[in-house]
Amino acid sequence: MTENDKPVVTRGGPPPRHHLALMIWLAVFPTLTVLQLLLGDLLDGAPTVLRTLVLATIAVPIVIYGLMPPLQRLRVRLIARRS
Numbered sequence: 745m746t747e748n749d750k751p752v753v754t755r756g757g758p759p760p761r762h763h764l765a766l767m768i769w770l771a772v773f774p775t776l777t778v779l780q781l782l783l784g785d786l787l788d789g790a791p792t793v794l795r796t797l798v799l800a801t802i803a804v805p806i807v808i809y810g811l812m813p814p815l816q817r818l819r820v821r822l823i824a825r826r827s
Contacts, residue, residue: 763819771811775803 759767779799787795 767815771807775806
């Protein structure tokens with residue numbers, strides 16, 4: 745058996761940084777856009793720091809618990825399909 749005949753093993757470890765960066769961007773950008781559209785008028789007169797605090801407090805759990813797990817599963821499926 746040569747090295748080229750070895751089966752491809754998909755790692756279950758953490759994604760490379762460029763994959764993680766893309767997944768985070770794909771989750772964060774639309775989340776912040778939707779939150780800005782929904783809460784923009786409500787937070788219009790708020791200081792920037794308060795506005796950022798409110799948006800981050802809402803966005804981070806949505807991204808971490810709601811959007812990243814499906815994106816990670818999609819990444820694994822895409823990588824497995826390639827091999």
